[in-house]
Amino acid sequence: MKRKIVVTLVLVIEMVVLFSVMPYGAAEESTLAPVQLRILETTDLHGRMMNFDYEENRYTDEFGLVRTASLINNARAEVPNTLLFDVGDLLQGNELAEFAAKKGKVEEGNLHPVFKAMNLLHYDAATFGNHDFHYGFDFLHHSISGANFPYVNANIFINDYNNTDFDDVNFYEPYVILRKKVVDAFGIKHPVNIGVIGFVTPKVMQWEKKSLEGMVKVKDIVSTAEYFIPRMKEEGADIIIALAHSGLDATKNEQDEVYPLSKIEGIDVILFGHRHVVFPDQSRFKNIEGVDNKAGTINGVAGVEAGSWGNYLGIVDLIIEQQEGRWRVTQSKSKAVPIVKTIKKKKKATVSSDKSIVDAVREDHEKTIEYYQKKTARKKRK
Numbered sequence: 001m002k003r004k005i006v007v008t009l010v011l012v013i014e015m016v017v018l019f020s021v022m023p024y025g026a027a028e029e030s031t032l033a034p035v036q037l038r039i040l041e042t043t044d045l046h047g048r049m050m051n052f053d054y055e056e057n058r059y060t061d062e063f064g065l066v067r068t069a070s071l072i073n074n075a076r077a078e079v080p081n082t083l084l085f086d087v088g089d090l091l092q093g094n095e096l097a098e099f100a101a102k103k104g105k106v107e108e109g110n111l112h113p114v115f116k117a118m119n120l121l122h123y124d125a126a127t128f129g130n131h132d133f134h135y136g137f138d139f140l141h142h143s144i145s146g147a148n149f150p151y152v153n154a155n156i157f158i159n160d161y162n163n164t165d166f167d168d169v170n171f172y173e174p175y176v177i178l179r180k181k182v183v184d185a186f187g188i189k190h191p192v193n194i195g196v197i198g199f200v201t202p203k204v205m206q207w208e209k210k211s212l213e214g215m216v217k218v219k220d221i222v223s224t225a226e227y228f229i230p231r232m233k234e235e236g237a238d239i240i241i242a243l244a245h246s247g248l249d250a251t252k253n254e255q256d257e258v259y260p261l262s263k264i265e266g267i268d269v270i271l272f273g274h275r276h277v278v279f280p281d282q283s284r285f286k287n288i289e290g291v292d293n294k295a296g297t298i299n300g301v302a303g304v305e306a307g308s309w310g311n312y313l314g315i316v317d318l319i320i321e322q323q324e325g326r327w328r329v330t331q332s333k334s335k336a337v338p339i340v341k342t343i344k345k346k347k348k349a350t351v352s353s354d355k356s357i358v359d360a361v362r363e364d365h366e367k368t369i370e371y372y373q374k375k376t377a378r379k380k381r382k
């Protein structure tokens with residue numbers, strides 16, 4: 001009973017606070033209540049579904065989506081409106097990924113183990129990283145056909161063997177507009193259109209030449225965004241999230257286009273990856289003009305980079321409000337939350353593994369251990 005009174009009191013106080021910050025006359029118009037929207041990111045998982053080091057043949061607290069999944073569950077429990085995205089480099093880079101590509105029979109219709117895990121987490125969309133093209137288009141496309149969420153990429157185009165740019169056709173869906181229902185502070189539901197666009201570093205053309213050459217051309221991220229963002233707005237996107245497999249650096253270079261991307265009008269959030277580092281991070285990204293490591297913004301745009309191998313979960317908390325009939329981001333705060341912390345010089349896991357993800361990949365995990373042991377034994381005999 002006491003708890004109920006406290007909860008009611010808290011709600012009343014919250015409403016009084018909300019009304020007091022709202023513009024005059026907004027009180028009767030409940031549609032003007034602010035909405036809390038939480039956006040979650042994983043990136044550069046590189047096949048690390050399990051918290052297992054196949055080379056060392058041991059479990060670890062340092063990485064694994066089985067751990068990030070628990071952070072995702074916790075983050076979702078705190079806020080009613082959440083979205084989850086992956087920013088690529090998923091299908092290559094460890095023994096489980098290699099096992100799936102060489103022995104997983106994905107081309108014959110088997111579900112890639114990575115999606116056995118990720119499908120349970122209900123991602124909203126994802127984009128490709130450069131390494132995802134490593135095993136060729138056939139394998140990639142068979143793999144992602146098993147994902148229960150859409151893939152977007154805007155800067156890979158079909159190679160039409162002419163030298164004009166304006167007639168180029170996208171190789172993938174450049175963006176999606178997710179029609180979501182969000183709940184405001186009073187519990188009232190509202191439709192919000194969330195536009196999600198994907199980009200990969202154009203360097204992929206060089207690094208994955210074997211897979212890509214002749215098939216596609218990859219354009220620079222910034223000019224591609226300049227072309228598509230206004231179109232997404234025209235199509236009704238209220239909020240725009242860019243999934244950029246590209247790093248953050250103040251100097252202009254092909255691998256790190258997040259900084260200039262942040263200057264493009266209309267982008268509200270940039271979820272990025274590729275460099276395997278964490279943003280915001282005061283020690284790494286200090287003294288970059290326009291970068292606020294406290295709020296986690298780049299030229300005023302909310303951003304996050306969630307390390308690699310699932311060692312962090314990226315979280316962007318937005319307050320969105322309706323102004324002149326359109327939703328706008330009025331506040332943002334980003335952070336990257338770790339799966340392991342150092343306390344008194346000892347590493348401590350912040351969460352335990354999510355059992356449903358462990359169960360989903362158990363068979364592939366065990367087969368990978370066997371596959372790797374046999375492979376190394378063969379190598380030793382030679």
Ligand SMILES: [Zn+2]
Binds near residue numbers: 276
């Ligand atoms: Zn990577």
